[in-house]
Amino acid sequence: MEAAATLAAGGLTVTVMEKTDHLGGHLADWYHLFPDRRPGREVLQLLTKRVQEGASVLLNCDVTDIERNKEGFVIHTRQHPPVEAQALLVATGFDLFEVRKKEEYGYGIYDNIITSAELEKMLSGGQPLLTTRGTVPRRVGFVHCVGSRDAKAGNLYCSRVCCITAVKQAIEIRERLPQAEVFSFYMDLRMYGMGFEELYKEAQEKWAVNFIRGRLSEAFENQDGTLMLKVEDTLTARPLRMNVDLLVLMAGMVPSAGTKEISRMLGLELEESRFIRPRDRHMSPNRTNIPGVFIAGSCTAPMSVADTIADARGAAVEIMTSPPAPLLERRGEKGVRS
Numbered sequence: 001m002e003a004a005a006t007l008a009a010g011g012l013t014v015t016v017m018e019k020t021d022h023l024g025g026h027l028a029d030w031y032h033l034f035p036d037r038r039p040g041r042e043v044l045q046l047l048t049k050r051v052q053e054g055a056s057v058l059l060n061c062d063v064t065d066i067e068r069n070k071e072g073f074v075i076h077t078r079q080h081p082p083v084e085a086q087a088l089l090v091a092t093g094f095d096l097f098e099v100r101k102k103e104e105y106g107y108g109i110y111d112n113i114i115t116s117a118e119l120e121k122m123l124s125g126g127q128p129l130l131t132t133r134g135t136v137p138r139r140v141g142f143v144h145c146v147g148s149r150d151a152k153a154g155n156l157y158c159s160r161v162c163c164i165t166a167v168k169q170a171i172e173i174r175e176r177l178p179q180a181e182v183f184s185f186y187m188d189l190r191m192y193g194m195g196f197e198e199l200y201k202e203a204q205e206k207w208a209v210n211f212i213r214g215r216l217s218e219a220f221e222n223q224d225g226t227l228m229l230k231v232e233d234t235l236t237a238r239p240l241r242m243n244v245d246l247l248v249l250m251a252g253m254v255p256s257a258g259t260k261e262i263s264r265m266l267g268l269e270l271e272e273s274r275f276i277r278p279r280d281r282h283m284s285p286n287r288t289n290i291p292g293v294f295i296a297g298s299c300t301a302p303m304s305v306a307d308t309i310a311d312a313r314g315a316a317v318e319i320m321t322s323p324p325a326p327l328l329e330r331r332g333e334k335g336v337r338s
Helices: 002-009 025-029 040-054 116-124 162-175 198-204 256-264 306-320 323-330
Strands: 015-017 056-058 063-069 070-078 083-085 088-090 094-095 112-113 139-146 181-186 210-221 227-233 238-244 244-251 252-255 293-295
Touching: 002 088, 015 083, 025 040, 025 116, 063 256, 070 088, 083 293, 088 256, 112 116, 112 323, 116 162, 116 244, 139 162, 139 238, 162 181, 162 198, 162 244, 227 244, 293 306
Parallel strands: 015 056, 088 293, 112 244, 139 181, 139 244, 181 210
Antiparallel strands: 063 070, 070 083, 094 252, 210 227, 227 238
16 A cells, blocks of 8 residues: 555556455554554554555455566456556565464364454454453463464464564553453564564553463363463473463464465565565565566565555655566566466
């Protein structure tokens, strides 16, 4: 959305091809953004206004094929006529790790085990935070790095935003449920951005969130419906057992299904992580191995909202200052196969 608005403001004709029935992607589900806890819908409204002022938007747009012509590219979809373009910007984002793959965590097996995305929707919608028994949780647990930094899950990378999301959500739980105890089980706390470390300290000092360096080995349900957690406390090298009423799994980012499909159509190179590989991560982070095809946002790596917006602006500059794809191909660079 940010890239489209920037390109349109620069005088280019821009078409946004959105797979779903609304703009906004994951941002549409965010309650508050970190670290200042700005309402996510406020940023979404600003982005939407800018896009609608300058770009054409096609919703429910499933791309079925992309081919090369003399002018650049032709994008075919199921629902709309073909779209011709001299440059393509891939912004297919991310999906959340399927936490059911971690059976030891009990998601989908026991009640009162939810993902961070599900909690965010509950907070955003103003839903009461209750257990499936209709009771107010007295003890809430957060588990970091679910599907990230996990060789068994096939994801060795850090998803960058899980730790700060857990910190933010732990504070919001304490605000909603001041009598509840909150425990956060982490591998390493990675506070990447400005203001992140301060929010982490606020969570401890003002909101009394308990941070325990430990790995969850198993979660199972007690007869009374509470959850028993088996944790290895890695600081003391001792096992720990704890009952909680609600368990939140911080699901990491993985390349989206759309990223995989568009990469196949275009012949884009992928990293070992399965995210799209930039031509040069330092000097050309928004270019790909295919002339005229650019990338932005979390189709290239896990990113926060702020980092995604900055990356999108960089991609827009790359597009505006690059020759059209046909000219690049005449110079001898390899193009997309028809």
